[in-house]
Amino acid sequence: PEDVARVMENNRRRMEGEEISRVYEFRAVRKDGAVIEIEGSFDLIRRGEQVIGIQGIFRDITERKRIQESLFEQQKEQTIITLAGGIAHDFNNILLGVMGNAALLEDELAGLPSAKSLVKNILTSSARMAELTNQLLAYARGGKHRPEPSSVNEIIEDTLKILHGSLHSSVRVERHLDPAIWPVEADRTQMSQVFLNLFVNALEAMDMGGTLTVRTENVRHATLWHGPGAEQMAAGDYVHIAVTDTGVGMTEETRRRLFEPFYTTKFMGRGLGLAASQGIIYNHRGVIVVDSEQGRGSTFHVILPKSERCLATQSAPSPAATRHNGTILVVDDEETVRDVAGRMLKRLGFQVLLAEDGAAGLALHEQNRSKISLVLLDIQMDGMSGDEVFERMIEIDPEVRVILSSGYEETAVTTTFRCSEKIAGFIQKPYTMATLTRTIDEVLGE
Structure with missing residues (x-):
């Protein structure tokens, strides 16, 4: 309805002889109430030299606009992915200089405890920076990827232990982990990062307390979930991980933009965690989907292909040797x-x-x-x-x-x-x- 006045004004000006484009776009409302995108082509009706009216042909271009917007979003995402990967690569080169020199200096300062403590601070900060570059590389789907047959139950339990000190007494954690869960091909460090991001996101959504529920199950197909990438998953055996909170939930706008890098609803905003998580999951040939409704909490679904290999048994690492010539x-x-x-x-x-x-x-x-x-x-x-x-x-x-x-x-x-x-x-x-x-x-x- 808000486009009616613009269309009428354009028609009036054309009929009065102004040079107005004969083709332009506007919105219209169908009988069922749906708003659609229209491309109108308008021509003047003449009787001799006199303009007596205007006629037009309308084309529904809603689907065409949707495809154009989707292509634009894909191009934008690819640009950001390329940028993130390039930045992370350059950071890693710089960090090698910082961390390597600091480690060498630490050995030189063996007899100076106070100075050695300062070097340790440099190394700790550098390690945190390295973790950030790993997140950037994970988002760019180029992070260090060492998959091996792994139990998601074990990774979840290990990650919850890391989070234990941050849990408020008003938050209860419920585990429903299938003891017969299939192994998946996973980089344990990256997958732990994904779960940590999901758990922290859930806790921040429950300022007033609530329940964090983690569930794992084996599924025979991946057609129950709908979202970006879900249609690309072939039928087969998958492991499904669901992380549910009883927090504030999300608006449709938040859900739509949730995996954009640096998009956040937090006041100070970090915003890279979920984008990095999506990159990691895609790198593992999986899908991550969110279900949420404002005021009713959120559930993140992670779907990973079953590994055809058995879980590896842990063996004690052999002591490292050092070569002193050559x-x-x-x-x-x-x-x-x-x-x-x-x-x-x-x-x-x-x-x-x-x-x-x-x-x-x-x-x-x-x-x-x-x-x-x-x-x-x-x-x-x-x-x-x-x-x-x-x-x-x-x-x-x-x-x-x-x-x-x-x-x-x-x-x-x-x-x-x-x-x-x-x-x-x-x-x-x-x-x-x-x-x-x-x-x-x-x-x-x-």
């Missing part, structure tokens, strides 16, 4: 990363060669191939990329051992490698001295 070539175009990696390796007892780009790395490798034990190679470099350098090194020396390094996770960057079976190892930035030592020991067989 030469390692570090190829990285980030000076800080190069310097920190070189210092770490020298601390472990290695001789170190440093190359600032792919061309320099190839030259050093060809000159020193007989004494180089392994190569630590960055994948994302300006000029000659890491995969090009890797292929050239393999051509020169098929037996060369190369550990690839990146701010992204392994599968996100190595899938395009033509000689992927020749990759000796992978380490994700930011890494610690312990992680670097363990990776090198595995490659060199120490």
